[in-house]
Amino acid sequence: MYQVKAEAGVASATSTATASRGTTPACPEWTDRRATDQASRAARARQASGRRRFVDPTTCERDYNDAEMEFMMAMNEYKKASGRMFPTWSEVLEVLRSLGYEKVAPHIPAAEASRRTAASA
Incomplete structure (x- = not known):
């Protein structure tokens, strides 16, 4: 009981x-007011936002080069325009092509590439 x-x-x-x-x-009273207040703030934040926040790549700890920043900004623009937080690989390829990237060499499977490297050494 x-x-x-x-x-x-x-x-x-x-x-x-x-x-x-x-x-x-x-x-009659909560024993841990701090945890209660923290949980209440988190609940209010979840209700207020309505959807996930966009991740700002410029706030990461790592320094990015210009090409990486250009790609990340292009992906964020695509996400905002399409309304999709998680684009498919086809959509990522579409963004890469819109930036001017193209395939210049034929695709070589990893196993064949390692054999070629070993044979030339």
Whole structure:
């Protein structure tokens, strides 16, 4: 049986009766206010945002070169324009082509490339 201790350290009759009926008694005060406040703020933030936030690549700890920044900014623009947070690989390829990238050599499978490297060494 669930009992709530009263201030004097003795279980109250009302809490014992409430617990036996299957309902949880109301807690008179929270023991960890900081955790409660933090959970409340997080819940309000989730309700207010409505959708995931865009990740700003410029806030990462790593320094990016100009080509990487151009690609990341192009991907963010594509995501905003299309409304899709997670583009498909076809869409990523479309963004790369719009930046002027193109395939200049035929595709060589990894196994064949390693054989060619070993043979030339």
